[in-house]
Amino acid sequence: MPYVTMASHQSKVDGSIKNQVLDFLHKLQKDDTTPGLHIEPMIDARDRRARTGRVSKQYRAVLFRLDSGGQAHYIYHGTYNHDDAIRIARNTILDFNLALGMPEFRYEEPVETPEPVFTPRVTYEQTAPTEPIAPEWVNHLPENWDTESLIETGISEAFAAPALAASTPAELTAVIDRAPEAQGLMLLGLATGDSLEAVRTDLGLPATPATDDSDDSIVEALKSSSVGFVYVGESPDELREALESMDIDRWRVFLHPEQKRYAEGSWKGAYRLSGGAGTGKTVVLLHRARYLYRGEPDSRIVLTTFTRTLADSLAENFSRLAPKIPQVGLGEPGVAITGIDQIASHVLATATDDEKQLAAERVLGVAATIGNQRVTNAKKAWDDAVVMADPDVTEELANPAFLEQEYVYIVLANRILDERSYVRVARTGRGTPLNRRQRQELWKVFAQFRATTQIDGQLSFPEVAALAAEILEAREAPIADHVLVDEAQDLNPLHWQLLRALVAEGRNDLFIAEDSHQRIYGHKITLSQYGINIRGRARRLRLNYRTTAENLAYAISILDGNAITDLEGEGERSDDYRSVRSGPAPRILDVSNADDEMIAVASEITRWIDDGVKPEAIGVLARAESRARDAASALVDRNIPASQRRRDAELTPGQVPVMTMHSAKGIEFQHVIVLGAGSGEIPAPWAIDRLTEADREDGILRERSLLYVAATRARDELVVTRRAKETTDRSRSE
Numbered sequence: 001m002p003y004v005t006m007a008s009h010q011s012k013v014d015g016s017i018k019n020q021v022l023d024f025l026h027k028l029q030k031d032d033t034t035p036g037l038h039i040e041p042m043i044d045a046r047d048r049r050a051r052t053g054r055v056s057k058q059y060r061a062v063l064f065r066l067d068s069g070g071q072a073h074y075i076y077h078g079t080y081n082h083d084d085a086i087r088i089a090r091n092t093i094l095d096f097n098l099a100l101g102m103p104e105f106r107y108e109e110p111v112e113t114p115e116p117v118f119t120p121r122v123t124y125e126q127t128a129p130t131e132p133i134a135p136e137w138v139n140h141l142p143e144n145w146d147t148e149s150l151i152e153t154g155i156s157e158a159f160a161a162p163a164l165a166a167s168t169p170a171e172l173t174a175v176i177d178r179a180p181e182a183q184g185l186m187l188l189g190l191a192t193g194d195s196l197e198a199v200r201t202d203l204g205l206p207a208t209p210a211t212d213d214s215d216d217s218i219v220e221a222l223k224s225s226s227v228g229f230v231y232v233g234e235s236p237d238e239l240r241e242a243l244e245s246m247d248i249d250r251w252r253v254f255l256h257p258e259q260k261r262y263a264e265g266s267w268k269g270a271y272r273l274s275g276g277a278g279t280g281k282t283v284v285l286l287h288r289a290r291y292l293y294r295g296e297p298d299s300r301i302v303l304t305t306f307t308r309t310l311a312d313s314l315a316e317n318f319s320r321l322a323p324k325i326p327q328v329g330l331g332e333p334g335v336a337i338t339g340i341d342q343i344a345s346h347v348l349a350t351a352t353d354d355e356k357q358l359a360a361e362r363v364l365g366v367a368a369t370i371g372n373q374r375v376t377n378a379k380k381a382w383d384d385a386v387v388m389a390d391p392d393v394t395e396e397l398a399n400p401a402f403l404e405q406e407y408v409y410i411v412l413a414n415r416i417l418d419e420r421s422y423v424r425v426a427r428t429g430r431g432t433p434l435n436r437r438q439r440q441e442l443w444k445v446f447a448q449f450r451a452t453t454q455i456d457g458q459l460s461f462p463e464v465a466a467l468a469a470e471i472l473e474a475r476e477a478p479i480a481d482h483v484l485v486d487e488a489q490d491l492n493p494l495h496w497q498l499l500r501a502l503v504a505e506g507r508n509d510l511f512i513a514e515d516s517h518q519r520i521y522g523h524k525i526t527l528s529q530y531g532i533n534i535r536g537r538a539r540r541l542r543l544n545y546r547t548t549a550e551n552l553a554y555a556i557s558i559l560d561g562n563a564i565t566d567l568e569g570e571g572e573r574s575d576d577y578r579s580v581r582s583g584p585a586p587r588i589l590d591v592s593n594a595d596d597e598m599i600a601v602a603s604e605i606t607r608w609i610d611d612g613v614k615p616e617a618i619g620v621l622a623r624a625e626s627r628a629r630d631a632a633s634a635l636v637d638r639n640i641p642a643s644q645r646r647r648d649a650e651l652t653p654g655q656v657p658v659m660t661m662h663s664a665k666g667i668e669f670q671h672v673i674v675l676g677a678g679s680g681e682i683p684a685p686w687a688i689d690r691l692t693e694a695d696r697e698d699g700i701l702r703e704r705s706l707l708y709v710a711a712t713r714a715r716d717e718l719v720v721t722r723r724a725k726e727t728t729d730r731s732r733s734e
């Protein structure tokens with residue numbers, strides 16, 4: 001039975017012939033001598049291993065046949081119109097790049113050096129109205145390499161010189177696009193400042209160059225996850241999966257070698273994977289859930305994230321990746337995908353009365369039956385508690401945002417039940433210092449909050465998480481075997497206590513994906529405080545698959561100069577993120593008022609729609625709900641099909657979604673318009689005005705992170721509006 005490998009570069013398979021291609025390849029896997037397949041060698045081919053096969057009257061598949069250990073092995077290059085297939089089969093050579101130890105295709109067609117494109121180098125503040133902005137981009141190749149030394153590393157001559165000469169991301173991408181995948185990724189790594197050793201490790205290349213290019217060596221390399229090829233061997237299921245995800249969802253099959261390492265790695269304890277926006281952290285988690293399930297089908301795997309909406313999208317993507325793996329409820333064998341607060345609610349809802357009572361005593365200091373309702377408007381609940389308790393503290397301390405954080409990060413996290421303990425507790429990590437008297441005053445508010453909500457039969461979400469953590473901790477057996485966490489930077493201490501209690505400490509217990517640059521809720525914390533010890537089991541993804549190099553450079557410039565710390569309390573870099581794609585520089589539209597802004601935005605959207613972009617592929621993102629609402633109606637007034645998208649609503653086909661930046665977290669659009677990146681708009685004055693001096697810095701960082709999240713939602717084009725400061729000042733005072 002012949003083995004099959006799929007090449008990743010291959011042309012899209014037209015939907016109408018996909019079944020015929022699949023049928024052809026399945027037959028090939030069974031027996032390559034089946035008469036209808038017509039596997040034929042090419043006359044005058046540059047590579048004697050080239051073959052064509054008959055998919056239909058009109059279409060031919062191009063294949064390369066290798067013989068290894070008496071076994072036929074076919075690399076499927078693609079399916080083409082009859083004449084194209086003949087031409088491609090004649091002119092394509094399957095090389096084995098000895099330096100890289102990777103097979104790759106070479107084409108007997110000239111590779112053009114791209115025309116240099118002039119992009120003005122301007123910084124953010126100097127940007128003139130509607131100018132594109134291209135933050136500084138440096139090609140590191142010329143520093144350390146010349147053509148010859150690059151060739152020695154495995155880069156073909158045709159790509160070495162143009163890569164050295166690239167002076168913009170677009171020029172470099174043009175070279176990378178033409179190069180075989182491994183060479184392209186190597187050029188990208190070296191051009192963005194990595195050492196050769198680091199790039200080779202990232203790409204999983206063998207430590208020493210290969211010594212021969214026999215079919216045996218090539219087949220061996222194909223089996224051990226070669227970049228750009230997927231070995232499916234004799235498995236009809238894997239073949240179908242590979243073929244189906246060729247056009248869309250390439251992430252389902254073609255993982256970067258680094259992503260694959262994290263998806264399939266095994267560690268003694270908790271592992272932390274960080275990475276900038278769009279580096280494929282979610283993709284790794286989905287693959288890892290599948291990988292763990294396949295290895296241990298009886299295990300209880302939990303995949304969770306910050307919100308229910310994000311969990312729903314994880315569940316949908318997991319069904320696409322692994323349609324046959326059961327998605328189950330918490331505690332059952334299979335993969336349970338759910339939001340972190342839903343986990344907490346589920347634990348509480350299924351606990352016995354005794355368990356709940358014990359937990360309530362420990363968390364809230366009450367033995368009474370706990371309520372079924374949730375506090376849905378925490379701000380109002382805190383405002384009410386302040387009015388009733390009337391504490392003698394400053395306005396900043398009586399602010400709902402401060403009270404909520406203090407309650408979650410200190411009171412609940414430390415299971416504080418009375419004023420005495422609150423006065424004594426170490427408030428590690430909290431910016432604003434509090435003296436004894438202030439603590440006594442604040443305790444009145446916490447006690448009032450608890451009293452009022454309990455009378456109303458309500459629990460806040462963090463209280464539910466704390467109760468669930470207590471319930472699970474008190475049990476002997478945990479309810480999960482492997483827990484995978486997305487968007488971990490936004491979880492609060494109670495969430496971490498819950499996650500710790502969900503699974504026993506041990507091999508592959510927790511796998512945590514985070515991007516500290518995207519922390520838009522809550523405060524910095526360190527995992528070790530909650531019994532989660534990483535002990536060096538942490539790595540970072542740096543290759544951005546979502547957005548262009550130009551958009552990425554802009555997004556990173558937003559956080560420039562801000563110290564970002566990860567979940568282990570270490571400084572997090574952002575200067576070495578890179579992208580495989582290039583596109584137009586982001587454009588800044590400086591507008592004088594709301595009307596001008598919406599005229600400009602409407603004209604951008606109209607241009608895109610006229611160019612064939614689907615309305616639902618354009619995201620309009622605003623800082624505040626009210627601005628999103630106004631923008632949606634202003635667009636409708638200008639005859640643009642648009643609607644405000646609420647947090648948990650589906651995208652409506654044919655409608656431009658207008659939403660808050662918070663709601664856009666974790667999702668992506670082809671084109672994005674960010675409304676309001678002016679200095680009077682972000683940081684949003686109302687979000688930081690009433691913060692204490694010590695909390696303000698973190699508040700401003702969260703606002704910048706929000707803009708970073710918004711800007712990194714764009715796959716292709718990014719447009720940012722800035723309203724003149726005077727108009728935002730005026731509207732604030734109105």
Ligand SMILES: Nc1ncnc2c1ncn2[C@@H]1O[C@H](COP(=O)(O)OP(=O)(O)OP(=O)(O)O)[C@@H](O)[C@H]1O
Pocket residue numbers: 249250251254255256259275276277278279280281282283284515518544545546665666667668712
């Ligand atoms: N190996 C891959 N091949 C092709 N596309 C990929 C690959 N890995 C990720 N992508 C694509 O890149 C985009 C970003 O991936 P993903 O959402 O997993 O990133 P992320 O790091 O979780 O991003 P964020 O932190 O912004 O939510 C998605 O469109 C995904 O399909």
